[in-house]
Amino acid sequence: MPNERLRAAMAAGGWTYATLATKAEVDPKSVERWVNLGRTPRRTTALLAAETLGEDVHTLWPALRQARAARAVSPELVALYEKRADVPVSVITDMFAQSREHIDVLVYAAIFLHEAYPRLNDLLRERAADGCTVRIALGDADSQNVRQRGEEEKFGHGIESRCRLALMHYRPLIGVPGIEARTHGTTLYNSLFRADDQLLVNAHVWGVNAYGAPVWHLRRNGAGGIFDTYAQSFDAVWATASPIREE
The missing domain is CATH 3.30.870.10 (Endonuclease Chain A)
Structure with missing residues (x-):
């Protein structure tokens, strides 16, 4: 399932697969898979990418949340x-x-x-x-x-x-x-x-x-x-x- 939150964050900041990949120190194809296939990167990579985008890492990749916490927003909210x-x-x-x-x-x-x-x-x-x-x-x-x-x-x-x-x-x-x-x-x-x-x-x-x-x-x-x-x-x-x- 595509990661629409990540797609929206990249679009808002004018980021491409290549430019975000450079900042996150990964291959552009990895970023493409994050977006189009919904892949979750390693925590250190995700933190670097989220910081670059100015977003909360758990908003972009909820699977990285270690402990289940009360939701501040609906699980249906993508962006x-x-x-x-x-x-x-x-x-x-x-x-x-x-x-x-x-x-x-x-x-x-x-x-x-x-x-x-x-x-x-x-x-x-x-x-x-x-x-x-x-x-x-x-x-x-x-x-x-x-x-x-x-x-x-x-x-x-x-x-x-x-x-x-x-x-x-x-x-x-x-x-x-x-x-x-x-x-x-x-x-x-x-x-x-x-x-x-x-x-x-x-x-x-x-x-x-x-x-x-x-x-x-x-x-x-x-x-x-x-x-x-x-x-x-x-x-x-x-x-x-x-x-x-x-x-």
């Missing part, structure tokens, strides 16, 4: 980003690319995805063709809650325009087997980006644009956890949403 703008778009697209069963997106607009990754629709088509169920829930530009969000964020009618633009981006996917898009008018407490058992939660803050609000990366760790709470929330919104019809 915490101060702002959505700090999340590399590749984190989201890589999650989608690796999905096999579910891709769920709950947003008002989130047009940053298409702007930063123009192949998004192609990627979603590919996943759907391989049997992945794709559900996209976009904000209804004419709903009161969307208009209110624009007022709260001092964005005016801009958010309504962005909802319409998002609909234009996703409209070519309408009618593609395995992909469904709907519009919703709910209060958007969080934007959700799910790929199988991984989930990015963009927690919204009153008066703050989504890109300036925090994001937590979750990985499901059994029934009844935080992941399931958000997954059930998506299902509840989806049930109220209206299907987008082909023109």
